[in-house]
Amino acid sequence: MSVAIDDLAGRLRTSLATVQWVTTAYLLARLLALGLFLAGSVLCAAVWNAPGLIAFRVLQGVGGGMMTVLLATLVIQAAVDATSARSCRRSPCPPPSGRLRPDRATGDGARTGGPARAGPRG
Structure with a gap:
């Protein structure tokens, strides 16, 4: 987002300081989500009755729901990084289609996201 701030200011015909609130608002939303989740967790730990537990679990x-959406955004941003093929092999996310990944047994490159290459390797 920060690399597009100048472009956004020009396209939206507004000042740079105004467009920077986009990034600030995103950060504040992340902090709000974390605060709600933390407050709900602490209140669940100190609950005194069933209706309170229900209310605090909702909080x-x-x-948590807000953090999940924000986390998905962070994962997508990380997938654009050059190291995404390595990180996806260790996590449940699918590897980007067409990326090369070394075969563990032979060390040869094998295409991910589709069938293996046919024919001799080399």
């Missing part, structure tokens, strides 16, 4: 769920 925790709202914060």
Whole structure:
């Protein structure tokens, strides 16, 4: 986002300081989500009755739901990084289609996201 701020200011015909609020608002949303989740967790730990537990779990769920969406954004941003093929092999996310990944047994490159190459390797 920060690399597009100058372009956004020009396209939206507004000042750079105004467009920077986009990034600030995103950060504040992340902090709000974390705060809601943390508050819900602490209140769940100190609950004194069943209706309180229900209410505090709702608060925790709202914060957790917001964090899930924000986390997905961070994962997508990280996938654009050059190291995404390595990180996806260790996590449940699917590797980007067409990336080369070394075969563990032979060391040869094998295409991910589709069938293996036919024919001799070399």
